[in-house]
Structures are given as C-alpha cells and as structure tokens.
Amino acid sequence: MELPEPPWRTPRRKPRQQLSRQAIVDAALAILDAEGLDAVSMRRVAQALNTGPASLYAHVSSKEELCELLLERVLSQVRVPTPDPARWREQLKELCKRQVGALVEHPGIARIALDTLIPATEHSFVLAEAMLGLMRAGGVPDRLVAIGFDVLSLYCTAFAVEVNAVRSGEVSPEQLRERGEQMGRYVAALPPNRFPALLAMGHLLGEGDGEQRFDAALDLIIGGLANQDRT
C-alpha cells in the first residue's frame, strides 16, 4: 500500500520540450495565418509551443530573424517559370502575380518583405534570377532590366502590403462598402474649383477589384519596359 507523497518533496519537473527552428517557424506561420502579423509575438509563438519566450532564442537570434524565416518560407512557395522569349511579358506578369499571391495569402508577410531591406535568402535570389532572366530573354537591355527589376520588385511588395491592409481591418464587407460610400460622398462634396480632376474621376479611382488594378498596373510597367527597349 503506497503512502501519499510527502509534501516536502520537490515535485517532478515536466520533461523539457525539444524545440527546433522549423517548429518555431511552423507555429509562427500558423499564428500569422490565423490571427495576423500583430499576433506573432515571441510570447504568442512560445505559448503555441507550450514553452516560454526565452526558449525561442536558442534557435532564432531575434524576432527579426524569425520574421525573415517566415518570409523565406512563403517565398519558397512561388514557382518560377522557364523563360520563353516569345512570351516573356506574360511570363513576367504571371511571376509578379504569383509573388503577390503568395504574399497576400499570408497577411503581414508583405510588411516583413518591405522591412527586409535587402533580402538575402535562397528564394529571394531565385525570384530575382527569374525576373531578371525573363526580361533579358525578352531582349530588354541590361540597364533597363536593372530598372525594371527595381520597379517591379518594390511595386509588387508594396501592392501586397496594400492588399493586406485592406483585408486586415476588423470590418465586415458591409462596413467596408459603407466606408467606400462615405469616401465617395466626401470626395463629391469637395470644392469643384479646387478639385476638378478628383470630382471628374472619383468613380474611376475606386473601380475594379485589387486583381484588376494590379493587372493594369503590371501592363503599364511592363508596357513601359517593352516600349522603351525599342528606343
């Protein structure tokens, strides 16, 4: 017959839980997807892993590094095309859409991408290589390729940031439409002598969904690339 444990005995500690960098990134990505970027704190991630925030620092040097790992994880999902010189424009456009699609799929990642000044991860290089390769395959002069790369990579990231911002508010589609209407009424009530163009174009500025607007923006930029390479 066993006696009760005497109260002066130290209770047995739980066995230590093993962590890994991959487990941490997995947990952070799940939280990002479910709750957004602001919820991805070291405490929140540690909580999801049933440990304390200090334990994470054995595997990632800082929260900043954790965010870079998240970005790399997301960029690794973007498939890059094999350049076909006859279709470089469509392929370049498709690559941009895939990149933005991946960023948008994980709210907040675009913000991390913008915060990461010069990405130096495998997949950021893979994407850069693909983008550069497509423009070169299309015969764009190298000097213009460099500019096109600057513009497209920054614009795609910023566009994804914008899309994420639209979607991150705790507002229903109903409230979002109401705000749009309020803005429309506000613009319509601006003084016509000061804002004639806004008044004339107000209906066009909010037109189309994000995908159409991005499509048109890419046509503009890539069109500039294609036309300038004839000069």
Next chain:
Amino acid sequence: MELPEPPWRTPRRKPRQQLSRQAIVDAALAILDAEGLDAVSMRRVAQALNTGPASLYAHVSSKEELCELLLERVLSQVRVPTPDPARWREQLKELCKRQVGALVEHPGIARIALDTLIPATEHSFVLAEAMLGLMRAGGVPDRLVAIGFDVLSLYCTAFAVEVNAVRSGEVSPEQLRERGEQMGRYVAALPPNRFPALLAMGHLLGEGDGEQRFDAALDLIIGGLANQDRT
C-alpha cells in the same frame, strides 16, 4: 518671522501646462527628425512636453491619429505645379520627386503613409488632384490616368520607405559600403548554373544612388503612360 512649512501640508502643485494638438504634433515631428520613427512614442512626446502620456489623449484620440497628423504636416510642405500640357511629363516627374523628397526628409513618415490606407486629409487630396490633373492635361485617357495614379502614388511611397530604411540603420557610410561589398561577393559566389542573370547583372543592380534609380523608375512608369496613350 515665518515658521518652516509643516511637513504634513500638501506641497503646492505645479500649475497645469496647457497643451494643444499643434504643440503635440510639433514635438512629435521634432523627435521624428532627430531620433526616427521608433522614438516617437506617446511617452517620449509627452516627455518632450514636460507632461505625462495620458495628457496627450485630450488632444489626439490615439497614436494612430498622431501619426496621421504628422503625415499631413509633411504633405502640406509639397508644392504642386500648375499643369502645362506641353510639359506634363516633366511636371509629373517633378511632383513625384517633391513628394518623395518630403517623405524622405522626415524619416519614418513614409512608413506612416504606407500604413495609412486611404489618406483622407486636405493635402493628400491636393496632391492627388495635382497628379491626376497633370496626366489629364497631357491627354492621358481617364482610365489610364486612374491606373497611373495608383502606380505612381504607391510606388513613390514605397520608394521613400526604402530610402528611409537604407538611412535608418545605425551604420556609417563606411559600414554601408562594406555591407555592399559583402553582398557583391556573396552574389559573385552563387552557383553560375542556377543564377546566370544575377551574376551577369550584379554590378548593375547596386549601381547609382537613390536619386538616379528613382529618376529612371519614373521615366519607365511615365514612359509607359505616355506610350500607352498612343494605343
């Protein structure tokens, strides 16, 4: 003959300091310019005004509102041109440069601009009107004007964010160049079979200062606008 003040008496309180929204924005802008965006906390601003953070909330509803006021203050400094149809391209380019210049002059404001999804302040409207007006004066079709406005406004903001990020590090120009060289060596050591375009173009990607790159980017985008309006 006066006796010493008895110690049980409540010491006389300092007279209340009057605050105003303008004083708060002034203080915040001064801190932003001197110490960067991360230093602009309610506590830091309140400290600069010799008060406590709770006092600020009588004048601004949140830190977010304070940031919007900062942005509006900065945008109010951008002069807008009167449209001249013969020179709309140069004028549009100059307007973009002025906008980015103002954002860059105050580190962190560009981040606020990107965080402010749909700016609804007087000067954001003034700038929008100017940008739209220039493109329309140049005969760009309205549908394309809307796209151009989308692209240019977002790209300018993102570019300013990028410039601010380059300058925000606590690194000397010497260290910055060293990092650039490290990155150059890293890229040069990438496997040539996987990254032929990066290797061929590495020298072009970091070439030129921010102003030249922005200049070229604007040429590309505005060139796209001008050429597409012929189709």
Next chain:
DNA sequence: TACTTGACACGAACGCCGTTCGTTTGTAGA
C-alpha cells in the same frame, strides 16, 4: 460671489512587448 459643469491635465496601473540574465537540465564525449 458662490456654485455647477465640462474640458483638460495628470498619476497609477493594466496588459502587452522583445530581450537578457542566471539557473537547470540533458546529452555527448573523455
């Protein structure tokens, strides 16, 4: 003049953050 009311200023505290520091635990090698 005294009182009332509402706006403003302020201190304390809440709940959160990233990170460090010192301690404990577990594992591999000698």
Next chain:
DNA sequence: TCTACAAACGAACGGCGTTCGTGTCAAGTA
C-alpha cells in the same frame, strides 16, 4: 563517472499604448 556545452526555462528589465479615476481650471449661471 565526470566534464563541457547546448538547449530549455523562469524571472525580471525596460519599454509600449491606453484606460481609469482624480484633481484642476475656466466659463457660465444663479
């Protein structure tokens, strides 16, 4: 068995935005 090192962990540091309750001030009214 002992040693050394890496990993896990708890407590705490210094910071954040904001709220709540209290006190003060100024203007208006009786």
